[in-house]
Amino acid sequence: MRKTMTCTVSLLAAAALLTGCGSENKDAGPSKAAASPSVSSSGGAKGSATATKGVPHQVVFEVGGTGAGKVMWIGNTNHFEQVTLPWTKTESMQLEGAELKVGVTVSVVPASVEGPDGMLAPAPCTIKVDGKQVADNQAGKSAEPCTYKLKD
Incomplete structure (x- = not known):
């Protein structure tokens, strides 16, 4: 039981750390100018x-499952909260810009x-x-979270 708890806690901690790498930074600061699209000689924007x-x-x-537990999911934004099981969350997602080429990872831990x-399992x-259905953890038999790369 201790090994399962340690593994689950480690998995949640690792997932939480990794999700921080992809967080949005609304304040572009000095790099804002570098991210602006260039203007062609005809006056139109390039690369917009x-x-x-x-x-x-x-x-x-x-x-x-039954009872209560903590669930982390990554969709439009990152979430971690106490929920009542069974639990369902629906989000509408629309990829844009570079996401259309590389996709976006969605997951639930x-x-x-x-x-x-x-x-505990x-x-x-x-x-x-x-x-x-695009991802599952074999009815809880796998310790891996459910993860899928959403692409258009």
Whole structure:
């Protein structure tokens, strides 16, 4: 039981640290000028990514089990909260700019729940995109979080 708790805590800590690497920085500061699109001699903007958007996707995060637990999910933004299981969260996501080429990783790290043997195990999780299941953790048999790279 201690090994499972340690593994789960380590996994959650690692996931939390990794999500910080992709956080948005609304204050561009001095680099704002470097990120501005260049203007061609005809007066139009070159390389403007603001007009390029993908199709909207419906992303559904699900965690099974009973009782309460902490769940972390990454969709439009990062979230970590105490929830009542079973739990479902639906977000609409639309890729834009560079995300259209490289995609965006969505994931859900499920809470630990008591298994039939009395030991803690990851709760079952799934991710569905536009109604199609794209990730799961084999009904909680895998200690891996549910992760999927969303692309247009």
